[in-house]
Amino acid sequence: MLSELLTKNPLILAEGAIAEQLRRMPEVELHPTLFNTPLIYARNAIKSRMTALYEEYLEVASAADLPLLLTAPTWRLDARRVAEAEVPSSINTDAVKYLCEVRDRYSSRREVLVGALVGPKEDCYRPELSPSAEEAADFHSPQLQELAASQAQFLQAQTIPSLREGLGIARAASGLGKPYIISFCAGPDGAILDGTRLNEAMEVIDQTVEEKPLGYAVSCTYPSFLNSYPQGSLDRLIGIQANGSAKDVTRLDGSGATTAEPVEEWARVTLSLHRLHQVKILGGCCGTSAEHLRRLVALTRKPPHSGEVSYSED
Template identity: 30%
Template sequence: MEPSNLLDGGEWVTDGGLETDLLFNHGVDLPEFASFPLIETEEGSTLLKTYYGEYAAIAAAAGVGLIVETPTWRANPDWGAILGYDATSLDRANRAAVALAHGVADSSAVSRTRVSGVVGPRGDGYVAAGADADEAADYHSAQVHSFAAEGVDLVHAMTMTEPAEAKGVVRAARAASLPVAISFTVETDGRLPDGSTLADAVAALEATDPADWYGVNCAHPTHVVAGLDGAEWQHKLAFFRPNASTMSHEELDAMEVLDSGDLGLLVESTTSMRQQTPALAVIGGCCGTDSRHVAALWGVPAAR
């Protein structure tokens, strides 16, 4: 399917803050903040299916499509090695994650579904450590090819902290003949961790390695609005997965209890943001959110 037709002009529900939901609301231990190892056990797989099922119910209630995004944000070589995964076992886990996502999509009551292979940053999700686009392409290519082998509809790189690594993911996706979305994260001032503006980050990719879609994740809507300037690039934003909290990334990292935020403010500020970003089509959540937050963003009853 051509990228221009993949989202077919419709609206799509995706999931919320998987890792924070499992950690704080379900008491699941996630070493290195990684959820993909859950795929290795029957208990873990069942938990993931139940989790995604809540968002399928939201999509059905809202009468929109469902994008099931794999639990693979940490499933890359560096983080995998810390968790005891080599290239072979990491390939197996990434493939299994895609298979699980397909199972969720196929068993849902939603008529329009897509499966997205999630790529996370090589390093910490909040720190811009510097990257080379060619090196990043090589680094992320194994995970992207695992996704392609299992038939994802698209690749979605989330929490990108700088344009260079994002370019690398786009190149890896192109080499695997897959459509790709790039979601940047921003600090409270609306800028990426490397200091770039959202406008500059999108422009950098558009100049050499344009993605099929852009988005923002792991930031409260009030933070994103600080980075909007009214220019045409805002019409390229299609994905949004906000944090529940208005705290900075540094403050959230230091928290030992979950800040589930002000739900009313989240809905109100997301609505305001959408008025400035009319192409937003895929709405879910990120840190601190669960299905209750996402249901509220879609104006339907909570699934839990």
């Protein structure tokens, strides 16, 4: 289904960082290791806050008549963390089910897909802590297998800081029967945080695993960081979930303050990346909200002579 969406549509929307938006709400307390996921079991207004964030993205996509990718809050639900947190062992499957129900209550549109996330084993901003490819495959396999057996329509490794961990995840995801995406963290120089150039990392994984990823993405980065890549060098890059700030993400982490560029500027540079490298899946990460996607959509609706892309006749 995701492959078909990519073939048929020039632009696909993706959600922003739900956990980061919840973190900015003073009334919300996130789990120390699982973040917002345990909220799926809550029976109070806090769960409703999380649901409302997903619904905002559904509203934006519906109003724009564009496909939308949502991802269940499974980013930190590896077997080790789940066991240590003493939450239900079914939490991965439960998180996917929760988001499918949110989607189905809001819309019956076939072009809203629900995927599931896996995150890095260690700190996503410290590539030196990343496991080897072999260790990563072993570490991530249990969660990937569980998610592949769930209602998730695709799998996505998010904020991966090194080639070796991305390769290990690809090995573990290959052959599970679900399309999967490897999404790396990239720094201001456009390289993955371990220093590997993005085009080189994609080539290594494609040449190594039996079942290639459906495509690659970058997350927790800023679109202009990829300006150094010549046109045609990122043909396998299909998505970005961009930070609201153009600062180095390793300096933003733990800063305690939310910084962001103007929404209009974020939308402009995101669309510039879309035009240069035909990156189809556009969404937000830290420091963004549904308003960023609204502005992005508005820019695509401008007439061609304005200098922006337009899909208003599709």
